[in-house]
Amino acid sequence: MLSEKDVTYLKQVIALALEGVEEGAGGPFGCIIVKDGKIVGKGYNRVTSDNDPTAHAEVVAIRDACKQLGTYQLDGCTLYTSCEPCPMCLGAIYWARPERVLYAATRFAAADAGFDDDFIYKEINLKDSERKIPFIHYEDEDAQEAFEYWKRLEDRKRY
Numbered sequence: 001m002l003s004e005k006d007v008t009y010l011k012q013v014i015a016l017a018l019e020g021v022e023e024g025a026g027g028p029f030g031c032i033i034v035k036d037g038k039i040v041g042k043g044y045n046r047v048t049s050d051n052d053p054t055a056h057a058e059v060v061a062i063r064d065a066c067k068q069l070g071t072y073q074l075d076g077c078t079l080y081t082s083c084e085p086c087p088m089c090l091g092a093i094y095w096a097r098p099e100r101v102l103y104a105a106t107r108f109a110a111a112d113a114g115f116d117d118d119f120i121y122k123e124i125n126l127k128d129s130e131r132k133i134p135f136i137h138y139e140d141e142d143a144q145e146a147f148e149y150w151k152r153l154e155d156r157k158r159y
Contacts, residue, residue, distance in 0.1 A: 002102070005037075006078075006080075006102055009032060009034060009078075009080040009102070010080055010082075010102060010103075010104050012030075012032055012080070013030040013031055013032055013057075013080045013081055013082040013104065014030065014082050014104055015030070016030030016031070016032065016042065016043075016044050016057075016082070017029050017030035017044060017045075017057070017082040017083075018030075019044060020044030020045055020046070020057070023049075024048075024049060025044055025045060025046045025048070025049040025050075026044070026045035026046050026047040026048045026049055026050075026055065027045040027047060027048075027115060028045070028082070028083075028113070029044060029045040029056060029057040029058075029081070029082050029083050030042075030043070030044045030045075030057050030081070030082045031043055031044070031057040031058045031060070031061035031079065031080065031081040031082065032061060032079075032080050033061050033062065033064075033065040033074060033077050033078070033079050033080070033098065034077060034078050034080065035065075035069070035074070035076055035077045035078075036076070040064075040065045040068045040069055040077065041061045041062065041063075041064035041065025041066070041067075041068055041069075042061050042064060043057050043058075043059075043060025043061040043063070043064055044057050044060065045057045045060075046060055054088065056086065056088065056089050057081060057082065057089075058079065058081055058085055058089035058092060058093060059088070059089060059092050061079070061081075062074070062079075062092055062093070062096045065077065065096075066096070072096075072159060073096055073097045073159065074096045074097060074098040074099075075097065075098075075099070076099055077098040077099060078098060078099055078100050078101070078102065079093060079096075079098045079100070079101045079102070080101075080102050080103075081101065081102070081103045081104070082103070082104050082105060083103060083104065083105040083106070083107070083109070083110050084103045084105065084106050084107040084110070085101070085103065086107070086115075086117040086120065087117060087120045087121055087124060088120075095159075119132070
């Protein structure tokens with residue numbers, strides 16, 4: 001069930017998405033992050049303006065919120081986004097661990113506008129050799145060295 005506040009925040013991310021398009025920053029996507037009734041992070045898509053394929057609205061907002069809060073996880077936060085997150089943003093959201101995510105448009109509406117992430121959803125489950133971009137695994141015992149070192153650290157910061 002959405003509260004009036006939730007609807008207000010969703011309207012704000014839709015307006016933020018439009019603002020980004022009007023400024024020529026990138027695609028029509030906006031995101032805000034709220035904690036304790038206060039906006040702690042926000043962003044709109046900046047892929048083309050920053051020449052950064054990772055500068056999706058959710059990633060930009062997560063970076064902003066983490067910087068503002070001085071943490072790498074968004075405990076107790078709600079992420080509001082103008083569209084259902086793509087696979088990359090979904091991963092970033094899970095790493096950031098907000099309390100919940102609310103979105104307005106669906107990924108199908110985004111696909112209709114030319115932002116079709118469906119092929120990525122399909123690629124995730126394919127074997128390395130079957131992907132459109134080949135993934136090649138190099139077996140090397142030294143690759144484990146950094147992990148072994150990490151596991152031995154008693155004061156490691158888990159995330």
